[in-house]
Amino acid sequence: MVLATLCYVKKDNKTLMIYRNKKPNDMHEGKWNGLGGKLEARESPEDCVIREIKEESGLDIKNPKLVGLLTFPAFDIQKRDWHVFVYIANEFSGELIVSPEGELHWINDDKILDLNLWESDHMFIKWIKEDRFFSAKFIFKEEKVIDYNVTFH
Numbered sequence: 001m002v003l004a005t006l007c008y009v010k011k012d013n014k015t016l017m018i019y020r021n022k023k024p025n026d027m028h029e030g031k032w033n034g035l036g037g038k039l040e041a042r043e044s045p046e047d048c049v050i051r052e053i054k055e056e057s058g059l060d061i062k063n064p065k066l067v068g069l070l071t072f073p074a075f076d077i078q079k080r081d082w083h084v085f086v087y088i089a090n091e092f093s094g095e096l097i098v099s100p101e102g103e104l105h106w107i108n109d110d111k112i113l114d115l116n117l118w119e120s121d122h123m124f125i126k127w128i129k130e131d132r133f134f135s136a137k138f139i140f141k142e143e144k145v146i147d148y149n150v151t152f153h
Contacts, residue, residue, distance in 0.1 A: 058097030
């Protein structure tokens, strides 16, 4: 099982997105994502999301807001289940760096769903915009969602 975070940093009706094109053997290669990564030993999800945003973008986020939980059974090549804590961050300081993960871009919020995203992202990004806390499970087969369910709280 993999525990991870995903964060959408927001400013002026734009969201910081990363085009994944730099890491070898990256399961996200060629896709656009929010920023985040795997929890390390002794980290809380909040510790992880703050650290990952700093490492990937150079930004120091403050008060990240937990907006959802995602479950992806047997998601990666090793067939591990992924559990992802989804955040938004409206408060930050610092300057963008050249990311080791991919190209960083501020994308207009109304253009995000036009990007090459994972199919599931098209669904849950809409739920984030609705400001509803969600817990969802997405089952993938060959990069396509074949089933999902969601509960709103």
